[in-house]
Amino acid sequence: MSQLDWIVLVITLLAIIVYGLSKSRTPRNLDGYFLSNRSLPWGIVLLSIMSTQASAVTFISAPGQAYTEGMGFVQYYFGIPLATVVICIFFVPIFRKLKVYTAYEYLEGRFDGKTRTLTAFLFLLQRGLSTGISVFAPSIILSSLLDWNIYWTNLFMGGLLIIYTMTGGAKAVAHTQKLQLIIIFTGMFLAAYMVVKMLPENVGFTDALEVSGKLGKLNVISSGITDGKIDWSGRYNLLSGLIGGFFLVLSYFGTDQSQVGRYLTAKSDRESKMGLIMNAFVKVPMQFLILLVGAMVFTFYQFNKAPVFFNEKQVEKIQQSPLKDSFNLANTRYAELAVQKQSAVTNFTNALDTKDEKEIAIRTSELKALDKQSDSLRAKVKSWINSKEVGGDGNDTNYIFLRFVLDYLPAGLVGLLIAIIFLASWGSIAAAINSLASATMIDFHKRFSKTQQSCEDEYRLSKKYTLIWGVFCIVVAMFTYNIGNSLIEAVNILGSLFYGVILGVFLVAFFFKNIKNGNAVFWGAVLAELLVLVVFILTKLETPVLKMGFLWLNPIGALGVIFFTLLLNPLVKKTGAKAPVLNS
Amino acid sequence: MEKPNDERPPLFKKWSYWYLLVLVFLVVLILLFTLFTKRFA
Numbered sequence: 271m272s273q274l275d276w277i278v279l280v281i282t283l284l285a286i287i288v289y290g291l292s293k294s295r296t297p298r299n300l301d302g303y304f305l306s307n308r309s310l311p312w313g314i315v316l317l318s319i320m321s322t323q324a325s326a327v328t329f330i331s332a333p334g335q336a337y338t339e340g341m342g343f344v345q346y347y348f349g350i351p352l353a354t355v356v357i358c359i360f361f362v363p364i365f366r367k368l369k370v371y372t373a374y375e376y377l378e379g380r381f382d383g384k385t386r387t388l389t390a391f392l393f394l395l396q397r398g399l400s401t402g403i404s405v406f407a408p409s410i411i412l413s414s415l416l417d418w419n420i421y422w423t424n425l426f427m428g429g430l431l432i433i434y435t436m437t438g439g440a441k442a443v444a445h446t447q448k449l450q451l452i453i454i455f456t457g458m459f460l461a462a463y464m465v466v467k468m469l470p471e472n473v474g475f476t477d478a479l480e481v482s483g484k485l486g487k488l489n490v491i492s493s494g495i496t497d498g499k500i501d502w503s504g505r506y507n508l509l510s511g512l513i514g515g516f517f518l519v520l521s522y523f524g525t526d527q528s529q530v531g532r533y534l535t536a537k538s539d540r541e542s543k544m545g546l547i548m549n550a551f552v553k554v555p556m557q558f559l560i561l562l563v564g565a566m567v568f569t570f571y572q573f574n575k576a577p578v579f580f581n582e583k584q585v586e587k588i589q590q591s592p593l594k595d596s597f598n599l600a601n602t603r604y605a606e607l608a609v610q611k612q613s614a615v616t617n618f619t620n621a622l623d624t625k626d627e628k629e630i631a632i633r634t635s636e637l638k639a640l641d642k643q644s645d646s647l648r649a650k651v652k653s654w655i656n657s658k659e660v661g662g663d664g665n666d667t668n669y670i671f672l673r674f675v676l677d678y679l680p681a682g683l684v685g686l687l688i689a690i691i692f693l694a695s696w697g698s699i700a701a702a703i704n705s706l707a708s709a710t711m712i713d714f715h716k717r718f719s720k721t722q723q724s725c726e727d728e729y730r731l732s733k734k735y736t737l738i739w740g741v742f743c744i745v746v747a748m749f750t751y752n753i754g755n756s757l758i759e760a761v762n763i764l765g766s767l768f769y770g771v772i773l774g775v776f777l778v779a780f781f782f783k784n785i786k787n788g789n790a791v792f793w794g795a796v797l798a799e800l801l802v803l804v805v806f807i808l809t810k811l812e813t814p815v816l817k818m819g820f821l822w823l824n825p826i827g828a829l830g831v832i833f834f835t836l837l838l839n840p841l842v843k844k845t846g847a848k849a850p851v852l853n854s
Numbered sequence: 855m856e857k858p859n860d861e862r863p864p865l866f867k868k869w870s871y872w873y874l875l876v877l878v879f880l881v882v883l884i885l886l887f888t889l890f891t892k893r894f895a
Contacts, residue, residue, distance in 0.1 A: 355876055358869065539861055555883070
């Protein structure tokens with residue numbers, strides 16, 4: 271990075287911290303600290319919801335995924351509009367009417383204390399670990415690309431935001447998220463503009479789309495039905511996105527405190543709902559555009575030589591292994607293919623100008639054949655890196671976009687895009703540790719503590735819990751290593767292991783009014799969680815017994831809870847439900 | 855207590871219109887993405 275990049279990076283990060291601290295004045299009580307006194311307008315709630323959901327990996331991984339697998343990943347977000355409607359109708363009015371601090375608080379009044387504790391515990395477990403990954407994910411990428419020490423990077427990635435999150439609670443989180451998102455969108459727009467601008471002069475945006483489209487990167491929609499049969503193993507298709515994504519998003523927005531805590535900061539039902547509805551309008555197109563940047567980067571690399579593998583640290587590893595000669599041969603061949611591809615892609619875009627269908631078809635198949643050879647070489651290199659001889663990580667999806675940024679974007683913009691990685695991380699991590707602290711304080715400390723504490727004491731303690739969770743996430747990040755696959759997926763898979771079950775408990779609470787037996791729900795949730803874990807293990811065996819995309823774990827968990835609860839309801843001893851919790 | 859005014863959505867008389875708009879928007883997006891896929895992929 272150049273001196274200018276460092277200046278841009280440091281100034282941007284300092285500005286956010288100072289801005290966060292300037293917005294830190296809140297009433298010294300739980301309402302002020304965790305819910306910003308329920309006073310925010312929908313615009314800030316919207317940006318806060320978006321920023322919480324979009325972590326650094328959203329901006330790093332998504333373009334990389336489009337580069338390697340195409341744009342089908344956008345279907346994962348189709349569940350958002352559907353789930354938003356359900357959340358606005360059922361979840362928001364209940365949470366706001368009962369004036370709860372956390373979603374889980376409601377379950378004690380509806381069922382019993384242990385059901386509340388179980389769901390809050392599953393949330394803390396899942397959110398605590400995934401936030402650790404959210405710290406580690408961008409850190410490992412930046413440390414590899416820029417040769418930064420991973421421990422220091424983790425510390426800066428997860429540590430600096432604690433200053434304003436601990437001081438200002440939900441209010442500081444929401445206001446910094448607003449500023450962070452504005453900077454992020456500006457940076458991503460500039461990056462997208464630069465990719466297209468750096469294409470050869472005679473290649474326009476439509477030509478660029480034609481190139482990536484012909485090479486299979488613009489496959490946004492796939493039905494999920496092959497030869498009349500549902501493709502259960504497909505990770506991203508219309509069916510898994512609409513059904514699996516619906517359950518995942520319903521659980522995330524309806525029962526994950528990191529999101530529930532955002533829309534509970536709104537000053538009214540109306541503001542909460544409008545924040546969520548606007549998010550439903552914005553999120554899918556936004557994700558489409560981020561993926562499109564990846565597809566454009568792919569096109570750019572058809573005209574310019576791409577590295578055979580984008581993570582240079584792993585390339586260094588293979589260079590020091592017994593496979594180095596094979597790698598060097600493959601690398602040379604890849605470079606030769608790149609030269610041939612440059613000529614083929616130029617011929618292809620020239621053919622597009624002639625509008626001669628026959629010529630276009632010839633040039634397309636020529637380009638496709640070369641791309642297939644390049645792909646197979648890349649696959650070979652990846653398998654070598656994964657092999658025992660090298661013992662590396664053969665997935666470079668997360669490195670593609672940033673490698674492009676570092677190699678081709680001008681000084682200043684590089685610093686801004688690195689700053690964006692930090693800001694996107696901080697936005698989601700700050701909301702996560704704020705919600706982890708609120709669940710710890712409300713669902714555990716206040717519930718199990720026998721001493722009555724003043725508002726001031728509770729406020730101070732909440733700050734301590736924020737600090738503790740911040741430190742916990744950094745520690746998880748320090749111990750996270752080699753998650754493999756795309757990091758955005760690792761977070762989503764972890765979520766899918768628990769979200770479905772938490773959602774199932776809430777679905778029983780909302781839609782099965784006759785079920786008041788806390789024991790049945792509690793044991794139903796335990797059995798459903800075991801079922802989800804068994805199914806997940808069966809899909810991960812060396813010879814998988816089940817072939818199933820991870821998004822299906824969400825409906826399995828949710829429907830599992832409903833099934834087991836209905837089954838156990840007449841069989842297990844009943845526990846009495848208390849009146850719904852009402853906070854004054 | 856929430857004010858009764860808070861419940862009235864902006865622009866429309868009822869929230870159900872907003873929900874319908876969200877769902878229609880999703881259908882339109884899927885259609886547009888399908889056309890995009892057919893055109894380029």
